[in-house]
Amino acid sequence: MSAKQQMLLSIDVGTTHCKAALFSEQGELLRISKMKTTSYIKDGWTYYNPEQLWTGIAGLIRDIVVPAAEEAAVSVAAIGIASMAETGVLVDPVTGEARSPFIPWFSRCSLSQADQIAAEGNVLERFRATGLHAGFKFGMAKLLWLRQQGPSALDGAVWLSASDYIAYKLSGAMATDYTLAARTFAFRIDKKEWDSDWIRHFGFHPSLFPEAVPSGTIIGSVHSEAGSLLGLRAGIPVVIAGHDHVAASLAVGVVKPGQVMDSMGTAETLVGVLAERRLTEEDFGSGLSFGCHPVAGHSFWMGGLSASGGSVEWFRSVLSEPELSYERILRLLSEHAEANEAGSPTGILYFPYLSGSGAPEPDARARAAFIGMTAEHGLTDLLTAVLEGTAYEMEWIRRTGEHATNAAIKELILTGGGTHNPAWLQIKANASGCLLRNAELPEAALLGAALLAGVGAGVYENAEQAAGTVAASRRGRIVYPQGAAHDKYKVLFEEGYVPLQQPLRNYYRML
Secondary structure (H helix, E strand, C coil): CCCCCEEEEEEEECCCEEEEEEEECCCCEEEEEEEECCCEEECCEEEECHHHHHHHHHHHHHHHHHHHHHCCCCEEEEEEEEECCCCEEEECCCCCCECCCEECCCCCCCHHHHHHHHCCCCHHHHHHHHCCCCCCCCHHHHHHHHHHHCHHHHCCCEEEEHHHHHHHHHHCCCEEEHHHHCCCCCEECCCCEECHHHHHHCCCCHHHCCEEECCCCEEEECCHHHHHHHCCCCCCEEEEEEEHHHHHHHHCCCCCCCCEEEEECCCEEEEEEEECCCCCHHHHHHCCEEEECCCCCEEEEEEEECCCHHHHHHHHHHCCCCCCCHHHHHHHHHHHHHHCCCCCCCCCEEECCECEECCCCCECCCCCEEECCCCCCCHHHHHHHHHHHHHHHHHHHHHHHHHHHCCCCCEEEEECHHHHCHHHHHHHHHHHCCEEEECCCCCHHHHHHHHHHHHHHCCCCCHHHHHHHCHHHCCCCEECCCHHHHHHHHHHHHHHHCCCHHHHHHHHCCC
16 A cells, blocks of 8 residues: 555445445555444334444444554545445434434335325326335335334434435535435435425425435535544545445446446345436336436436345255355355256246345235245255246346346346355356356445545546446456256246246235
């Protein structure tokens, strides 16, 4: 590390882990520290403790900043913060105290409130305004649920996402960016402003939501108290980098229509780009969600599966005794691949809806299923089928994205923990027929947050230039589809996986 190198500090507040890192202006990862995101359960619901979250992240920042400062090497140009998207907390703007715990994006506590919201207004017009289909994940549903628990908690409070809250603790400024505002179901992406009439319709005041700004905008600077706590100089610009998947897509170079990132984690998400335009009825029918991209004049589309890697976690803990280690999973899959050189599918269809389904058929009440098992199938077959089922689901989303954007998707740029599983990647390539490019950026969301911090501080001219700056570091392994195997997967997908969707969903509605 050079003595006077200008660095970018980034923070990623994630579902499973929180991380802080220092990057050079060229995108080189210099230091990183992480911790498990601790949750607790009360009355059957999962929560995060706001103060505990901040204390932990403050520790991470000190872990990377203090040693660098001792080497006389740290000169932080800006701080960028990305986070899980729909997770939010009520904060008192006068005292700075949290009025509620953090309610995570995956909490289903607000299912009935989401149904209430969906019944209000014209659904197509709401979609055109917000880019979303009403659902339990979004801020408005959570706020209705919180009001039901205790109306006084909302009096004079402000709803902040995880990124917003950490930015507030650093700077004392309350704000959010467009990518996070758009996950509340109260923000108009067509006008880039809060929908005051819609907010008032549910008995809330528009002041419940903070100022919304474009991704990469400086919202404040590190105040002296936070600086002393963290080992940072006061006055460092603070930037909200927003939705972690969108920030990660910037890091892997998804900045133009036709480019698509596949983020493989506990949840799996496809993120693509399109020119900014009025959303259509066809977009609505796709089940995809849309939002404001950090690159000016562009929007992003998004579709995901909330239990992708989560299905693997479920399998290893529930369907195996003792619990399957990751090492054994990789060994079993490797042995299966060697015995099946042609890459043929198992023939078992796994529908990966442990936490409901998203695009193109959003249904929070959908359930998971295995179909097509025989007495000859064993543990490895079922494990492989789980990976195949997630691949089928993402292929369904990919085709939907192609249709909605009228742009062919022949290549997927991969990031996330799932990229460490070669068997899974080959299955995904065979199911989709696409070339898969593993970006091999282990911390894409952190890098994206750093790049947007750099945009705010003027290190880069704009988001597109920032992404181009780190292009040379994206030299990943390429996975090609196996032709004969792809043909077999295609038949199972088109004649099995998709046609069985409606009968299964009809069954779920009976339960």
